[in-house]
């Protein structure tokens with residue numbers, strides 16, 4: 001098999017006496033959509049923070065495209081191709097939707113010219129259904145549009161690996177369906193994805209593999225159906241006694 005795009009090798013992280021990530025080993029290959037599941041507080045967002053560099057591990061190594069990035073700063077990881085959305089969207093509220101994207105494109109993208117970044121942002125706004133909101137202030141957006149903007153901003157940084165943190169929560173069925181289609185189109189474009197999501201049916205519509213965490217430890221990693229059918233996953237994640 002080809003070199004993985006991302007590898008976490010035996011990563012651990014404690015916050016004081018709390019063991020939030022325990023000996024996690026994980027690989028993601030180009031073209032994969034890895035779904036991440038786990039109960040509240042299991043350590044899913046911390047896993048993203050360890051990948052994006054917002055948190056540094058106590059032990060273990062992180063590699064991206066074959067390079068050791070264990071101690072690399074977040075902005076450098078972003079420029080290397082790791083884009084992320086945050087669970088709580090915090091756009092620049094006093095800036096327009098378009099300006100928010102431009103910040104991402106100029107910061108993380110590979111554009112030397114503003115006109116290139118402009119074109120790219122317009123394309124992303126079109127794809128994410130935000131083109132009609134381009135000149136609106138981000139602070140006035142609905143929940144769905146805030147989630148779209150969070151994803152659009154991450155896309156503007158031109159990621160090869162996109163980390164999505166609970167983007168479907170709180171959406172109506174129809175809105176979640178639209179979001180799934182958007183994520184599928186991003187995947188089809190060749191961008192690899194890791195998606196933390198409690199809305200399981202949305203996740204299953206996209207994930208090529210599932211990774212389940214419990215108390216910071218890996219509980220399961222494999223094909224989605226197999227993982228969802230596992231007695232241990234049903235017990236821990238869905239609260240079903242088997």
Ligand SMILES: Nc1ncnc2c1ncn2[C@@H]1O[C@H](COP(=O)(O)OP(=O)(O)OP(=O)(O)O)[C@@H](O)[C@H]1O
Pocket residue numbers: 015018020038039040041042043044045046047087
């Ligand atoms: N910076 C921090 N300092 C101290 N404790 C933290 C910190 N970040 C996270 N934690 C704790 O680590 C544990 C795991 O948090 P994390 O946000 O990674 O879980 P999660 O699986 O994403 O949860 P949720 O599904 O509720 O979003 C929680 O108990 C949380 O309170």
